[in-house]
Amino acid sequence: MENSKQEQTLVRKFEKVNRILEKHSYNQSDLIGILQEIQEEYRYLPEEILTYVATALGVSPAYVYGVATFYAQFSLKPKGKRIIRVCDGTACHVRGSQTVLKAVREYLGLKPDEDTTPDLLFTVETVACIGACALAPAMMIDDQVFGQMDQEKVEQTLESIIQEEKGEEANVFSQ
Numbered sequence: 001m002e003n004s005k006q007e008q009t010l011v012r013k014f015e016k017v018n019r020i021l022e023k024h025s026y027n028q029s030d031l032i033g034i035l036q037e038i039q040e041e042y043r044y045l046p047e048e049i050l051t052y053v054a055t056a057l058g059v060s061p062a063y064v065y066g067v068a069t070f071y072a073q074f075s076l077k078p079k080g081k082r083i084i085r086v087c088d089g090t091a092c093h094v095r096g097s098q099t100v101l102k103a104v105r106e107y108l109g110l111k112p113d114e115d116t117t118p119d120l121l122f123t124v125e126t127v128a129c130i131g132a133c134a135l136a137p138a139m140m141i142d143d144q145v146f147g148q149m150d151q152e153k154v155e156q157t158l159e160s161i162i163q164e165e166k167g168e169e170a171n172v173f174s175q
């Protein structure tokens, strides 16, 4: 009795995961697609969800964990709502991408071992060429490219995104 209560609580907790699993008919061979959709929903793959998925699919947690860690597209750490990708390809590197990266990290107050802000608003990554070499040094925030970055431009850009986010938050609360 106690067990089935616990099971029901677990099922409710992972309702979104259950919907994804159902969509894939609990098919073990769809594991990558399942994990992709879960990551879209949560922005990363929480460990407890990986264990839950393993149980639901009838495979070992080690197997699911192995797939999740094998592919670079999956993240086992929480990611921010906005993803900043500082380009460190050759053109950007020679034109000062490290200065851009430093400016971004400093503005966000990231500690050396952090890539994501504690409020989960930003994650900072470095990437190879984003195809905007003429605008080097360049970076992306989500899908938008920002070129010819320097410290001042980094600060202005991030400030406007933060204001945008505050506006959205205020809208949510006023609804």
Ligand code: FES
Residues within 6 Å of the ligand: 087, 088, 089, 090, 091, 092, 093, 128, 129, 130, 131, 132, 133, 134, 136, 138
């Ligand atoms: S190297 Fe940075 S956009 Fe190409």
